[in-house]
Amino acid sequence: MSSFPGKQEKTYAEKFLKAADANDRFGSKAAVDEAILSASDLEALRFARDTFGHRAGLVELTHEYPEWKSHAAALKAKQVSRVRIAYEVFIENHPAGVNPCHPLTAAEQEDRREALRGLEALETKWN
Numbered sequence: 001m002s003s004f005p006g007k008q009e010k011t012y013a014e015k016f017l018k019a020a021d022a023n024d025r026f027g028s029k030a031a032v033d034e035a036i037l038s039a040s041d042l043e044a045l046r047f048a049r050d051t052f053g054h055r056a057g058l059v060e061l062t063h064e065y066p067e068w069k070s071h072a073a074a075l076k077a078k079q080v081s082r083v084r085i086a087y088e089v090f091i092e093n094h095p096a097g098v099n100p101c102h103p104l105t106a107a108e109q110e111d112r113r114e115a116l117r118g119l120e121a122l123e124t125k126w127n
Contacts, residue, residue, distance in 0.1 A: 006081040047101045065098055087116050 018027040034042065052058050062068060067090070068075075071083040091112045094100045104112065 009081060044101060051099060066092075066094065088113065091116075 013026075016029055018029055020026050037045070052061065055061060063072070067085050070089070071080075071085075074080050074083065091104060091109050093103055093109075
């Protein structure tokens with residue numbers, strides 16, 4: 001059984017995050033260096049901020065996404081404190097009622113799958 005949050009999460013939080021305020025909001029200890037983020041990173045962060053940033057019950061809302069639901073039992077049981085999610089999960093269209101960041105056509109999904117297969121092959125050779 002793992003402790004939650006784990007040592008790595010606690011170390012990260014102490015290094016980069018200010019404590020939560022009365023509304024359970026955290027802050028950054030330093031300005032964000034946007035130069036290290038890709039255009040898609042920034043797009044995803046803006047989507048998350050604009051879509052979820054000012055909502056009450058954010059945890060409950062994000063737990064409706066299939067990416068979380070597929071690991072819910074292990075996370076709730078605190079068997080793990082985090083789970084690596086395969087990139088392929090993010091290519092699939094979400095079920096009805098779940099707001100996607102950027103829905104993909106079937107052709108776009110296949111293009112992304114092909115790109116991921118190439119990355120996996122490269123990673124296999126690298127390791």
